[in-house]
Amino acid sequence: MSTLLEQASLIMIPSGYKEDVVYSVIPENGNGDLSFTRASNGTRINSAGLVEVTPWNLYTYSEQLNDASWTKLNASVTANATTAPNGTLTADLLVCVGGAAGTNYVRQAKTISDNTHTLSFYAKENASAIVKIAEAAITGQQLDYNLSTNTISGSGSQISGTITNDVNGWKKITFTYIYTTGQTTCIFNINSLSCFVWGVQLNTSSTAKPYFPTTDRLNVPRLTYQNGGGGCPSLLLEKQSTNLALYSEQFDNAAFIKTAVSITANTSVSPDGNTNADTIIEDSTTSQHRIIQLVSTTTGIVYTASVFCKSGSGTRNLAILFGCGFGEQEVIFNVNNGTIVSSTNATGTITNYGNGWYRCTATATSQATTSTCVQYQLRDGSLQSYLGNGTSSLIIWGAQLEVGSYPTSYIPTTSASATRIADACSKTGIGSLIGGTSGTVFFDIKTNPTLSSANYKQFCYYFDSANAQSYMYLNSANQITTNANWGSLFYNTALQPNTRYKVALVFAPNDFALYINGVSVATASSGTPNTNVDIQIGQFNGTEMCEFVFNQYTHFPSRLTNSELASLTTI
Numbered sequence: 326m327s328t329l330l331e332q333a334s335l336i337m338i339p340s341g342y343k344e345d346v347v348y349s350v351i352p353e354n355g356n357g358d359l360s361f362t363r364a365s366n367g368t369r370i371n372s373a374g375l376v377e378v379t380p381w382n383l384y385t386y387s388e389q390l391n392d393a394s395w396t397k398l399n400a401s402v403t404a405n406a407t408t409a410p411n412g413t414l415t416a417d418l419l420v421c422v423g424g425a426a427g428t429n430y431v432r433q434a435k436t437i438s439d440n441t442h443t444l445s446f447y448a449k450e451n452a453s454a455i456v457k458i459a460e461a462a463i464t465g466q467q468l469d470y471n472l473s474t475n476t477i478s479g480s481g482s483q484i485s486g487t488i489t490n491d492v493n494g495w496k497k498i499t500f501t502y503i504y505t506t507g508q509t510t511c512i513f514n515i516n517s518l519s520c521f522v523w524g525v526q527l528n529t530s531s532t533a534k535p536y537f538p539t540t541d542r543l544n545v546p547r548l549t550y551q552n553g554g555g556g557c558p559s560l561l562l563e564k565q566s567t568n569l570a571l572y573s574e575q576f577d578n579a580a581f582i583k584t585a586v587s588i589t590a591n592t593s594v595s596p597d598g599n600t601n602a603d604t605i606i607e608d609s610t611t612s613q614h615r616i617i618q619l620v621s622t623t624t625g626i627v628y629t630a631s632v633f634c635k636s637g638s639g640t641r642n643l644a645i646l647f648g649c650g651f652g653e654q655e656v657i658f659n660v661n662n663g664t665i666v667s668s669t670n671a672t673g674t675i676t677n678y679g680n681g682w683y684r685c686t687a688t689a690t691s692q693a694t695t696s697t698c699v700q701y702q703l704r705d706g707s708l709q710s711y712l713g714n715g716t717s718s719l720i721i722w723g724a725q726l727e728v729g730s731y732p733t734s735y736i737p738t739t740s741a742s743a744t745r746i747a748d749a750c751s752k753t754g755i756g757s758l759i760g761g762t763s764g765t766v767f768f769d770i771k772t773n774p775t776l777s778s779a780n781y782k783q784f785c786y787y788f789d790s791a792n793a794q795s796y797m798y799l800n801s802a803n804q805i806t807t808n809a810n811w812g813s814l815f816y817n818t819a820l821q822p823n824t825r826y827k828v829a830l831v832f833a834p835n836d837f838a839l840y841i842n843g844v845s846v847a848t849a850s851s852g853t854p855n856t857n858v859d860i861q862i863g864q865f866n867g868t869e870m871c872e873f874v875f876n877q878y879t880h881f882p883s884r885l886t887n888s889e890l891a892s893l894t895t896i
Contacts, residue, residue, distance in 0.1 A: 812837025
């Protein structure tokens, strides 16, 4: 197989990325690196199997403190003043002047949800040996770091910090702050008479994550580990979606109406690895034990609600119920054994996220344009109303309500809905790698856990011009189809959800073939392919849906032999 791959002109195996770019392993000179856009955050499953916001560094322009996103008061920043710890000339000189505390600083404020956060960055002495880090949102939380003696002083019951030696006189500084309910603004001040600073990062966690450099924090590819972490990542490409549920991780918030239950916040470690999951506990009355959020929905539109849930005390089931404008449409889940108990006028999925957590989803069609109640209920078996015992509970995190027939990756919210923009992966002007009227296109993919019935779920588009496109997609029946420029091939067996496939399309004058999992499934013997110069992987201009994660995309500049195709596509 390695000899076969050596024939490729372009290989994208998701392993390296930065803002705006997915690296390809062939060619090695970067000419095959793919451009990536998504003008928003997104979440992925990281290598530890945890839900993680991408990028996890909440600060923008982490190596450019001269940028306007960093507020300066009685302070100046000289960009690229010395060599950074990574060997590049990207470290900045920070000089503060002024008298009273709080009147000289460089800062960047962030609105955050309740959680523990850690600030980390690198600092190096210039004319001053002290760097002061102050949490300005709350009085009295400050640490002073002495770069000469590697000592820390300061005050604050909710803060802690470390200072460690790095290379060439650089120190790595961390500052951890425990946020409590209602504290939502994070303002770290950096004060120093004169020092070099590089690589500022703020992440959710009680420890500093590996440093991730940022500019505007947009267009960061999501390399996701779909099978609970470990192994090799896949490139996640999704349509645009909006989470309509507010305060998605704060079920004690007034946005959730409580009936015969109480909520204890931040009781358990959630799927993102932080202690921010809430416990919903039934009372001892005969009632429906539930929490409700009211959301405006439109008649005839399909919605999917989802929440992460694990068993608490007792053996209660979870129900996701659409009321009001939906009539009553529901799915009941057993989160002790990961099964669906029943569904009424709705469809559901339950996916194991490890450590007892399941993501439970319910899909239904609104019957009216109105304010709809989306309910998360405890159930005694299937009973909607029952005598509670005052102790049985479920643990929940990450509520989501979105338009569509399947759940997309989790989108965190606070006081307003949040939108994840569509992912797009493309490259222009690479005719030298993909051009010619003969070639082979190969994909190693995994399908969405719930494939939709929408048309044009794209593998890829190749372009000669706006009117000369070659493309492969799934139709509304989830059958692989190509257009006339690639032989009008059609595979009449539907791809199955949550399944891995290896797919190869070969094209040459009057010679087209489609191989799936080691077998030739479609051929055509007439037509002349285009000579292409541009590609788009997954979605086409953000308008068509992509329902795969990509383990590999490879282009060969020639038509592979049938035996090579069988070998390449065998799982």
